[in-house]
Amino acid sequence: MSTLNEYSTPNRMKIRTQISCPHCWHEFSTDQILFISESPELLGDVKLGDIAPVRFLPFRFDVSGAALDSHGIACHKLACPNCHLQIPRAILQMPNSFISIVGAPASGKSYFLASMIWKLRKTMTRNFCMNFTDADTAMNKRIRDYESTQFMNTGENKIVAIEKTEAQGDIYNRTKINGQETTLAQPFTFTITAMPDHPFQKQAYRSQMICLYDNAGESFLPGSDNITQPVTRHLVKSDVIMFLFDPTQDQRFQKACKKTVADPQMNSSLGGTVRRSEVRQETVLTEMIERIRAHARLSFHEKHKRPLIIVLTKLDAWKQLATFFDYKRLWYRLPDKSICVFDVKKIEEYSQQLRQLLLDLIPDLVSTAESFAENVTYMAVSATGGPPTVDPKTNATGYIPSTINPVWVETPFLYAQTITKKYCVPIYNP
Ligand SMILES: Nc1nc2c(ncn2[C@@H]2O[C@H](COP(=O)(O)OP(=O)(O)OP(=O)(O)O)[C@@H](O)[C@H]2O)c(=O)[nH]1
Ligand SMILES: [Mg+2]
Ligand SMILES: [Zn+2]
Numbered sequence: 149m150s151t152l153n154e155y156s157t158p159n160r161m162k163i164r165t166q167i168s169c170p171h172c173w174h175e176f177s178t179d180q181i182l183f184i185s186e187s188p189e190l191l192g193d194v195k196l197g198d199i200a201p202v203r204f205l206p207f208r209f210d211v212s213g214a215a216l217d218s219h220g221i222a223c224h225k226l227a228c229p230n231c232h233l234q235i236p237r238a239i240l241q242m243p244n245s246f247i248s249i250v251g252a253p254a255s256g257k258s259y260f261l262a263s264m265i266w267k268l269r270k271t272m273t274r275n276f277c278m279n280f281t282d283a284d285t286a287m288n289k290r291i292r293d294y295e296s297t298q299f300m301n302t303g304e305n306k307i308v309a310i311e312k313t314e315a316q317g318d319i320y321n322r323t324k325i326n327g328q329e330t331t332l333a334q335p336f337t338f339t340i341t342a343m344p345d346h347p348f349q350k351q352a353y354r355s356q357m358i359c360l361y362d363n364a365g366e367s368f369l370p371g372s373d374n375i376t377q378p379v380t381r382h383l384v385k386s387d388v389i390m391f392l393f394d395p396t397q398d399q400r401f402q403k404a405c406k407k408t409v410a411d412p413q414m415n416s417s418l419g420g421t422v423r424r425s426e427v428r429q430e431t432v433l434t435e436m437i438e439r440i441r442a443h444a445r446l447s448f449h450e451k452h453k454r455p456l457i458i459v460l461t462k463l464d465a466w467k468q469l470a471t472f473f474d475y476k477r478l479w480y481r482l483p484d485k486s487i488c489v490f491d492v493k494k495i496e497e498y499s500q501q502l503r504q505l506l507l508d509l510i511p512d513l514v515s516t517a518e519s520f521a522e523n524v525t526y527m528a529v530s531a532t533g534g535p536p537t538v539d540p541k542t543n544a545t546g547y548i549p550s551t552i553n554p555v556w557v558e559t560p561f562l563y564a565q566t567i568t569k570k571y572c573v574p575i576y577n578p
Contacts, residue, residue: 163240170244170335170359172325172378173385174230180205184225184234185217195232195324203227231323231332236283238339242357245570246385247561251392252425252432253365256461258310259531260392261362262294263554264561265338271558275479275488276573277346283337283357290319290362291336298532302550307539309546312423315364315372320379333361333379340572347487348574356570369427370435383436384443388564389521390457391433393513395466397424400509404469411465411535412545420538420545430513437520455567456521457560458513460502463530464555470528472501478559480576489576495527495563502526525563530555 168175185202193200206215206223214222226235251257272280282288297308313319320331341355359382366372367379383389395401396413405414412420425432440452463470478495479488503526506514517524533553536545565572 164243167235167239168244168246168385169228169230169233169235170239170246170337171228171233171235171321171332172231172323172330173381174228176229178240180229181235181240182227182229182232183215183217183223184227185219185221186223186225187217187219187221190217190219193232196322200232203232231321231325231330233321233323233332234284234287236287236337236339236357238283238337238357242339242355244357244359245387245568246359246382247564248380248383248386248389249360249362249392250368250380250383250389250432250436251365251461252368252394252397252427252429254312254423254425255365255392255394255397255429256531257365257392258294258313258362259298260459260461260529260557261291261336261360262298262310263531263552263557265291265336266295266299267554267558268338268561271562272340272572273343275481276490277343277487278572279339279341279343281339281341283339287334288336288338290334298547298549298552300549305548305550307537307544307546308549309536309544313362313364315366328376330375331377331379333363333367333382335382336360336362345486347485354570354572356572365425365432368432368436370431373439380439381443383440386454387568387570388455388457389436390459390560390564391436391517392459392461393429393433394461395469396462397429398510401466401469404509405466407468409465409468409535411462412538413462413535414465418538419543420536421543422545430510430516433513433516437516440520451519452521454521455523455525455564456517457564458502458506458517458524458526459560460506460526460528461531463528464532464534465530469505470502473498473528475555478556478562479573482574487574490562490566490573491576492563492566493576495525495559498528499526502528523567525567527556527560527563529557529560531557 182203183206190202192198193203208216210222217223228235249257268280272278294310338358412418412422479490481488562573
């Protein structure tokens with residue numbers, strides 16, 4: 149017999165009093181929020197420059213409650229009072245939670261993010277009666293482009309690839325904070341809301357906004373954190389950290405794989421331009437921990453209270469070492485219900501097995517993670533389901549979209565939802 153976890157907080161959609169900016173993480177009260185002028189002539193902002201529309205604190209409103217700018221035009225877009233960057237309107241009504249995706253260069257962060265979001269859009273609706281949608285489509289453009297690259301060109305036999313995330317350039321927002329030119333990472337924001345036919349409406353499945361970032365691996369390397377480019381400071385705010393560890397970049401994993409693998413990342417005789425981190429992945433984990441300890445003012449002996457998920461990426465390339473997986477779905481449909489329940493026990497069982505594998509191969513990774521966080525879980529995913537193809541003309545690696553078949557990419561997010569008690573998925577509790 150399955151039972152459901154009970155939820156007690158009602159799903160009220162009232163205006164929040166305190167907000168955390170997804171760009172600069174500044175906390176402010178709702179009455180400080182700025183509006184962005186929609187009159188084409190009202191240009192110029194002290195922090196964003198001459199061509200940015202004017203930001204203003206409204207004092208006149210129309211009958212529908214929209215703020216009026218100095219030309220009497222109704223304005224709907226909101227901005228943070230600290231960085232002046234645009235923030236999604238959903239932030240007014242929904243609690244905002246942050247998820248950090250951390251990993252060395254080429255560990256698979258961008259591919260994982262693209263596959264996870266693509267899958268969550270479907271899985272949440274089909275299986276958990278929750279809408280998972282963009283909080284702001286313009287802000288999410290880059291991730292939508294990633295999804296289109298990987299999943300929308302399935303009719304074509306062309307090799308496509310998600311580009312390396314650059315540590316500088318147009319993908320970052322520039323503003324002034326405390327008079328200092330500052331570069332900030334573009335947040336990707338999503339809302340999760342219960343669908344009208346959700347069978348457990350009365351149990352109040354809470355609406356929430358999720359905020360994620362796609363950092364360049366270089367931004368996590370020692371020496372790259374500074375006050376003018378605080379692009380990884382979301383780490384301190386994060387409700388969950390997903391640390392991506394790429395076994396194909398680790399010699400101990402490569403040696404343990406006795407059977408030949410048809411992946412240029414594991415087998416250099418296949419050619420192909422393969423990117424690798426110049427810094428060992430354990431060092432990236434240690435650097436992440438040092439940043440959190442420093443900025444969250446956590447003493448050396450204190451443990452981080454929020455969950456850390458070690459996500460082993462590119463499972464397709466090292467699956468011979470994980471024979472304990474049965475690759476079945478980790479959620480089941482309840483009898484006579486339109487909703488599924490998520491099998492947390494199975495995740496925890498797999499986590500123990502992956503932990504043992506890591507203890508055998510990279511014990512220092514386990515000890516570093518567990519001496520930092522109270523709650524560490526080990527999970528495995530494949531964002532693509534298979535190895536990249538080498539383009540014989542250019543030697544570049546990429547994928548034919550119709551061959552991409554992600555494995556378990558949604559599970560770190562779903563599991564994170566259950567352990568942080570965000571309650572968007574019911575738990576299987578036999
Ligand atoms: N076999 C296999 N290869 C993958 C998978 N996901 C990504 N890759 C390969 O890993 C390479 C790096 O992936 P990215 O997602 O760009 O890595 P990243 O962590 O975003 O790297 P930076 O942007 O440099 O920080 C890609 O070129 C892919 O070919 C996977 O699930 N399986
Ligand atoms: Mg990337
Ligand atoms: Zn801000």
